[in-house]
Amino acid sequence: MESAQLLIILATAIASATPLVFACIGETITERAGVINLSAEGTVMLCAMVGFVAAKTADNVWLGFVAAAIVGALIALVVAYGAITLKQSQIAIGFVLALLCSDLSAYLGNPYVRIPGPTVPPRFPIPILQDIPLIGPLFFREGDILVYAGYVLIAVTWFYFYRTRGGLTLRAIGEQPAAAFARGHNVIALRYIYTLIGGALMGIAGAAFSLDFKAGWSYRHTAGYGWIALAIVIFGGWNPLRAALGAYLFGMLQSLASVAQSAIPDVPTQVFTVAPFVLMILVLVLTSGDWLDRLLSYLPVNARRSLSRALRTAPPAALGRPFEQD
Amino acid sequence: MKVELRHIHKHFGNVHANDDVSLTIEAGTIHGLLGENGAGKSTLVKILSGFITRDSGEIALDGRPAHIQSPADALRYGIGMLHQDPLDFPPLTAIENFMAGSLATPALLNARAAERGFRALCSQFNFDLDPHARVSDLTVGERQQLEIVRLLANGAGTLILDEPTTGISASQKTLLFDALRRLAREGKSIIFVSHKLEDVEELCDCVTVMRRGRVVGELDLRPYRSNGHAGHWPADKRFEVTTRIVEMMFGKELAMPTKPATHQDEVILSLDGFVLRSDRLEMRIEHLAVQRGEVIGIAGLEGSGQQLFLMTCAGLEHPAAGSIHVGGRDLTHKPYNDFLRAGVCYLPADRLRDGLISGLTIQEHVALRMSGKGIFIDRAAAAQEAERAIATFNIRGRPDTAVERLSGGNQQRTQLALMPAPLNVLLMEHPTRGLDIESTLWVWQQLIARCNQGTAILFASSDLDEIVQYSDRVIVFSGGRISPPIAATELTADSLGQMIGGRF
Numbered sequence: 001m002e003s004a005q006l007l008i009i010l011a012t013a014i015a016s017a018t019p020l021v022f023a024c025i026g027e028t029i030t031e032r033a034g035v036i037n038l039s040a041e042g043t044v045m046l047c048a049m050v051g052f053v054a055a056k057t058a059d060n061v062w063l064g065f066v067a068a069a070i071v072g073a074l075i076a077l078v079v080a081y082g083a084i085t086l087k088q089s090q091i092a093i094g095f096v097l098a099l100l101c102s103d104l105s106a107y108l109g110n111p112y113v114r115i116p117g118p119t120v121p122p123r124f125p126i127p128i129l130q131d132i133p134l135i136g137p138l139f140f141r142e143g144d145i146l147v148y149a150g151y152v153l154i155a156v157t158w159f160y161f162y163r164t165r166g167g168l169t170l171r172a173i174g175e176q177p178a179a180a181f182a183r184g185h186n187v188i189a190l191r192y193i194y195t196l197i198g199g200a201l202m203g204i205a206g207a208a209f210s211l212d213f214k215a216g217w218s219y220r221h222t223a224g225y226g227w228i229a230l231a232i233v234i235f236g237g238w239n240p241l242r243a244a245l246g247a248y249l250f251g252m253l254q255s256l257a258s259v260a261q262s263a264i265p266d267v268p269t270q271v272f273t274v275a276p277f278v279l280m281i282l283v284l285v286l287t288s289g290d291w292l293d294r295l296l297s298y299l300p301v302n303a304r305r306s307l308s309r310a311l312r313t314a315p316p317a318a319l320g321r322p323f324e325q326d
Numbered sequence: 327m328k329v330e331l332r333h334i335h336k337h338f339g340n341v342h343a344n345d346d347v348s349l350t351i352e353a354g355t356i357h358g359l360l361g362e363n364g365a366g367k368s369t370l371v372k373i374l375s376g377f378i379t380r381d382s383g384e385i386a387l388d389g390r391p392a393h394i395q396s397p398a399d400a401l402r403y404g405i406g407m408l409h410q411d412p413l414d415f416p417p418l419t420a421i422e423n424f425m426a427g428s429l430a431t432p433a434l435l436n437a438r439a440a441e442r443g444f445r446a447l448c449s450q451f452n453f454d455l456d457p458h459a460r461v462s463d464l465t466v467g468e469r470q471q472l473e474i475v476r477l478l479a480n481g482a483g484t485l486i487l488d489e490p491t492t493g494i495s496a497s498q499k500t501l502l503f504d505a506l507r508r509l510a511r512e513g514k515s516i517i518f519v520s521h522k523l524e525d526v527e528e529l530c531d532c533v534t535v536m537r538r539g540r541v542v543g544e545l546d547l548r549p550y551r552s553n554g555h556a557g558h559w560p561a562d563k564r565f566e567v568t569t570r571i572v573e574m575m576f577g578k579e580l581a582m583p584t585k586p587a588t589h590q591d592e593v594i595l596s597l598d599g600f601v602l603r604s605d606r607l608e609m610r611i612e613h614l615a616v617q618r619g620e621v622i623g624i625a626g627l628e629g630s631g632q633q634l635f636l637m638t639c640a641g642l643e644h645p646a647a648g649s650i651h652v653g654g655r656d657l658t659h660k661p662y663n664d665f666l667r668a669g670v671c672y673l674p675a676d677r678l679r680d681g682l683i684s685g686l687t688i689q690e691h692v693a694l695r696m697s698g699k700g701i702f703i704d705r706a707a708a709a710q711e712a713e714r715a716i717a718t719f720n721i722r723g724r725p726d727t728a729v730e731r732l733s734g735g736n737q738q739r740t741q742l743a744l745m746p747a748p749l750n751v752l753l754m755e756h757p758t759r760g761l762d763i764e765s766t767l768w769v770w771q772q773l774i775a776r777c778n779q780g781t782a783i784l785f786a787s788s789d790l791d792e793i794v795q796y797s798d799r800v801i802v803f804s805g806g807r808i809s810p811p812i813a814a815t816e817l818t819a820d821s822l823g824q825m826i827g828g829r830f
Contacts, residue, residue, distance in 0.1 A: 163434060183397065
């Protein structure tokens with residue numbers, strides 16, 4: 001395979017991971033605030049349907065994104081109300097919503113299956129940046145506007161998390177809400193806000209599938225992506241950069257699978273559809289937990305310590321627990 | 327800032343945690359708030375810091391009424407609180423903690439500027455804190471220092487410290503006290519909440535004593551000191567102060583001993599050259615022989631080693647030296663199971679944490695204790711046994727009631743019902759804490775019935791009336807020493823107060 005060809009495959013892979021980037025960043029924000037929105041699978045799927053239908057009806061692709069974001073936020077509102085106000089099990093609420101919204105997408109989206117609709121304008125190379133050797137063709141030539149929005153989202157989220165007072169507060173309410181409350185923050189309101197923002201981003205992820213990277217609508221159109229996003233957030237250590245890296249890695253695995261599929265036509269195609277999910281879980285397991293320690297033990301001591309510090313993660317301490325004021 | 331609390335009331339369910347509490351703290355003073363656990367001190371200061379909303383009452387700062395309904399309000403008035411368990415963010419670094427929630431922090435973080443301010447404040451108080459250390463790697467004392475520095479950077483004029491000397495080292499305590507004295511000199515008011523008499527005496531200008539949700543006395547310590555603020559005490563003055571404070575904490579009048587004689591001549595528990603050691607104290611009992619049917623009351627300020635003593639007698643801890651015999655058998659350094667087989671039973675103070683199992687029902691507790699041979703639980707037998715226990719011990723609950731749903735009194739009744747039948751030594755902490763009068767009487771009736779069957783009881787309590795009423799002999803724990811046993815009938819409020827203050 002020529003290197004130029006490989007570069008295009010990789011660039012396409014990076015671009016096609018964009019919806020997952022949105023979903024992972026959204027879930028990371030929500031979970032950092034201490035709330036698990038386990039409905040990701042359902043949210044992404046229902047919003048993919050809603051985005052497609054809205055864009056088709058209004059004949060405006062951007063309105064599709066707006067509608068998807070609103071529906072994503074509304075689903076997150078149900079999670080937030082149940083988890084924060086009613087203090088019920090976040091796992092149960094999220095899981096039921098995941099199933100409900102997936103089925104709802106199939107039911108409501110039935111009339112729209114496999115019909116053409118509007119899509120995001122393709123291929124939008126960025127002047128100047130696309131000419132940087134290697135970086136340019138990899139990141140700034142094959143993508144469309146959404147791909148670049150994804151880059152911006154990652155950078156902005158990272159900057160917000162680690163360089164602003166708001167981000168510090170966000171991390172604080174997920175760790176030790178009582179302490180944040182003692183410092184004068186409105187924990188409940190902030191948790192609502194971040195859960196809604198996270199839900200809206202997951203909604204946008206859904207629309208990014210149906211209006212761009214997997215254009216159109218079909219039965220269970222985005223099956224599996226919500227779950228893999230949840231896994232990537234966990235193994236990404238609730239860090240937006242690492243979560244985004246995980247999403248891109250998954251995109252790569254998918255395009256490698258499709259390349260492999262055309263190379264070895266004897267193997268059933270299902271194997272290649274499923275392989276990225278399995279490989280991703282393997283990679284995630286290897287880069288976390290005890291396996292990591294075992295891998296690191298082969299390294300020299302100096303490298304081991306800094307690498308271990310960079311890779312070692314712990315969930316927000318108050319993740320999934322309601323905040324009891326008083 | 328002068329802080330005034332007027333007629334504060336707060337109920338938690340049936341408990342009147344603050345009953346018409348009024349308190350004034352002058353600007354530039356360190357004010358001690360002293361009392362046993364559960365006296366209502368923490369509730370009161372949490373009301374002042376906005377953490378708990380009061381039922382009624384007023385707060386005035388520098389003479390003007392203050393509307394404090396949340397921590398955010400309190401911060402705006404310059405009231406900062408150090409909680410007993412540090413309320414900070416362990417995975418974040420010290421400097422991130424310092425910036426989080428600070429009014430001075432700009433929307434875009436400026437770590438370098440924050441670090442400068444942080445270092446300046448630290449050096450003022452000789453605190454040696456690494457701004458980039460994770461808080462989870464700091465000691466309790468260092469986390470406290472971090473909180474103090476943070477609150478000061480936020481412009482706190484009133485500092486509340488809830489039990490700050492628990493779990494910190496001696497040198498950290500010195501550093502803390504120096505910092506607090508310095509802040510008081512600068513005109514800030516400090517509220518120092520503690521159940522440790524010696525800390526309050528060493529540090530505070532004034533002390534207010536609380537008991538059972540009420541203020542029971544106040545004392546200005548400054549006139550007793552040779553030179554005002556500093557911690558130097560003429561020995562006789564210090565003793566006078568101790569006696570007066572202990573009197574406030576426990577009351578002047580003592581109840582009359584009411585316990586019938588139940589002791590038999592046989593010695594059931596004997597300790598010889600018994601040494602208890604924890605990180606902070608070492609205590610010694612030369613010789614103690616407890617007879618069957620005898621009740622030994624253990625008095626003293628809370629945290630003076632009573633719990634360690636009872637746990638060591640129960641076989642849950644090992645003595646540093648010396649021997650323990652139960653019923654003539656040497657149990658020194660034997661496993662806990664041997665203690666159980668020798669008929670030793672320990673009922674801890676925290677019934678739901680250490681005594682009963684939350685989430686299990688009364689019947690399941692009974693089944694657990696039955697320890698049958700087979701794999702399966704004999705449900706019918708357990709149900710029958712639970713019904714019997716409920717009837718005999720007058721528990722207000724049903725066999726399928728989960729224990730955490732029972733009231734405190736009924737939990738204690740359940741614990742008593744679960745005690746093994748032939749029992750040689752019963753060790754208890756606060757047997758009637760949180761119980762109403764009826765339950766208290768009933769519990770002691772049961773305990774005395776046990777004594778008649780030959781059980782020896784050792785119990786610790788912060789209720790001196792209970793100790794005098796139900797003990798045959800009393801020992802006092804004070805400042806790392808254990809007094810020789812004294813017959814309850816020979817005790818007076820005065821002599822007992824002096825012993826608790828450390829004179830024996």
